[in-house]
Each structure stands twice: as C-alpha cells, then as structure tokens.
Amino acid sequence: MATRYMFLIYSDESAMTDVTPEQWDKMLQAHNAWGESVAAAGASIVSGEALAMSTTATTIRKGGGSPVVTDGPFAETKEGLGGYYVVDCADLDQALALAHTLPANTVEVRPVIPTGP
C-alpha cells in the first residue's frame, strides 16, 4: 500500500530573479529526468508544479473578525517555496531517497492525509 507524500521544494529566491532562458530549460530538463527516475523506482508522481516567486503571493489570514488579506507569503523566510510534487511511494525511505535526487537544495517531505473515498 503506497503512502502519498508532498515534496515541498524550497529555494533561495534571490538566485532565481535573473534566470536566463537557457538556465530555465536546463532546470526543466533536470526535473523531467528526475520524473523518469521516479517511475523507474516504482513510485509515481501524482502532480507537480513550479510556483511563481513569493513576491507574487497573497495571503488570507482568518480568525477573529473579518479575514485579513495581505501581500506576500504566509511566512517570511530566506528560502521561498518554489514548487512541489505529490508522489505515491512505498514508504518514507523511498520518498527520502527520491527527494535526495531532486534537483533542489531543500526539500521538505510531508505525508499527505488521505481524505478521498
């Protein structure tokens, strides 16, 4: 029985501001190659997206009175959430092994709570 994990990819956004089209293509290729290695390992990618810079984020914070809408991401950190994958893996060891090979410096691996039927 597979467990579903989300791989949250954090990166230093200052390095992402002036990425050339060539660098971007190279990055996409690296991610495509990684996607193939996931399938080869017997795991499967459910979904995955790259996210625009956290400077484009808007946060809604609820609690107390009316919801507050603010500019920017929920938490101010040096590293921003740059993208994610949802992957079905056999167990945490497989998830960590795959996360290790992701072309990214910091990856947070979180189990997904099953809510579907």
Add this chain to the structure above:
Amino acid sequence: MTATPEVTRAVEKAHREEWGLVLAAVARLLDGDLATAEECTQEAFEAGLRTWGERGIPTRPGAWLTTTARNRALDRVRREKALRQRYPDLLRDDAVGAPGEEDDVVIDDRLRLVFTCCHPALAEEARIALTLRLVCGLTTDEIARAFLVPEPTMAARITRAKKKIATAHIPYRVPGDDDLAERLDGVLTVIHLAFTAGHVTTGAVLVRVDLVERALDLARVLAVLMPDEPETLGLLALLELTDARRAARVDADGALVLLEDQDRSRWDRAQIERGDALVVRGLRLTSAADPPGRFLLQACIAGEHAAASTWATTDWQAIVLLYDRLLVAWPSPVVRVNRAVAVSFDVGPEEGLALLDACAADPALRSWHYLPAARADLLRRLGRRAEAATAYRAALGLVSDGAERVYLRTRLAEVEAGGGS
C-alpha cells in the same frame, strides 16, 4: 491475587531480557504499528504477573509472553473495525508464521525494531527515548529522569515520535546494504548516548545502573546479530572496557575518582578480557582499505588504559597515536581536546596546553565544562596556580553534576591553598 516474590522476580527478569523481543515480534505482526504493539506487550507482562502464580512460571517465559501479546493483538484486530481493515489477512488461520522458523524471525524482529526507533527522520533525542522505551522497556518516567526533563515532556516526545513513524510511514525493517553503514552508526550512537546518560547524572548518584546495563544488553544483542560489523563489536568492547571500571569510579563517600587515582584492583578483569577479545575480533575485520571506525578506535584507547597496571605505566605514546587515527575517522572537537590531554602526558603539560588552547576557539565547546577543567589540570601541573584557579571556577560555572562539582571544588581549594602540583 498479589504476585509472590518468586513470580515478581520472574516477570522482572523476563522484562529485562524479553521485552524488546516480545514487542518486536508483535510489531512485525502489525506491520510496524509500534503504539499498539507496545500496549499489547504491556498487557502480556501484566497477564504474566497475574497468572504465573497460579499456573506456574512458564519454562520459556519469552515464548509465553510473545504468544500472549500476539493473541492480544489478534483480539484487537478482531474487535476494532479500523484495524480489521488495515490487516485483512491477519485473521486467516495461516497468518502467524510456522513454528519452525520462530527463532530466526525473532532475532530479525529486534533488529527491525531498533533500526526503526533510530531512523534518521526522527530527532536524535526522540531516537534515544524511543529506543529505551520500546527496545529496552524502561518506563517513560525512568527515561525522563535520565535526561532531566519532566515526565509529561518525555511522554509527549515519545508519543510524537510514534505518531511520526505511523503517519510518515517509516518502514519497519533493517536497511539495505546501501544505507546500512550510515544507519548502523545512528543505532550505535543512540546506544552509546544511553550508556553515557547512565554516567552523567545530577545529584549524588554517579551511575544510573539501569541505563548502563540496558545499553550494555542492547550492545550485546547487536554484537550477536551483526557479528561481522567491526563497529558493532567496537561499541560493545568500548562499553565493556568502560564499565569494567565502574566499581572504582566512585569512592565510599560517593565522590568521583579519576582514572589516575582509581584502585585498579577493583577493575573487573573478566569484563576487560571480554572487551579486549572484542577489540581483537573487530580489528581482524578491518584493513587498510576499510580502517577501524570511531567506536573500535575508542575501544582500543580504553583497552590501552585497561592494560596498564598503574597510571605511571600507561602507554601514552600508543594512546596519542590512536587519537590521531580517531581524529581522521571522527574529526570532532571533543576528540581534539582528549588528544591534547593525552599529549600532555606523553610529551608534557606545556605541549598539551598549547593544543588545548587551540581548541578553545571552537564555538561547539563553549559550554562544555571538560575543556576548562582539563585546562585547569594542566595549569596546576605547570604550577601556574592563579590561572588554574580561574579555570577551575570557569568549569564549576558550567557543570551541574553533583560529584563532578565536588571534584572541581576540591581541586580549586588545593590550588588556592598553594598545593596541588
């Protein structure tokens, strides 16, 4: 019915020897559900306490307890819908393994359990707590006292770790060859830290015998289960050689006795021989291409000390050479400090002090009392009493251990009175 002293003793003995085995076997049945396995194991020991008086103590208590705990687990699966859905195959007649394979499987289970408790996805403090609770069977309260935290804090820590294992699906298995060396080092580190925690405690008690002995038990089990891993033998050798000095480490008043002043006739010679034999076995498994690791090298150093019939005949040159190799295997500032002290006895306090002062800049050592204490001892040996007193005071400011404080205060009084060289 209250258990007779005989039954109580039998259950206590089984608890120490079999707890981990029983829990590990049930956990395998439940596909690594450690929380349920722990409850079923606890219930099996309670059942033993209740019924052994009337029915007699079983000839193989471990087998009795394992069967009882397994039956409890199966009862639960039958009763609880969520568990029934999780283990659809468990209630089939042939689900529990054939009797013939019992022994091999049991041995493997305990390894599975210890590797799971020491998984790198868990925080180090959680790994130690979980290992002491689930593998060694210490109570949460005993573990809390060993690590100087309130019992509810320790209980929460253990619960959180068990939840993470279940939710994140940390697998219940021994890692494959690719990860084994790294993961084994994590397991050995946990056992070593448990042993060390048995020696560094606040208050009057200098050795927590329960912690020390459980750590030794676990190291012995690992050395049996993984006899071809030099580091596994190295850890057991290190613990045996260190523990052999237990009786001489504290004097009649409960004060700390330094290696230099210990009555070596009180060292446990049989234990030293066991440790030495393990060192020899471990070294045979190493080569120039696959050199000894940090536990085996530390055991070699402990072996050198054990081999000296007096402090004066200690082979410091050999010890410094071993520290050189240890520094390569394990480049830690703590090793560097210990090497400096060894150099002070091999070459002289002046040379040792220079090396020690070179370590002082390391921020990792800032709150470690041993550094100013070692510095103070070298200054005292050099006759620089005022500086020694300052260093002893600095060490006193960093140490909370009762017996260590007594030692440092005694030395401070000596240098202040103008003696102690």
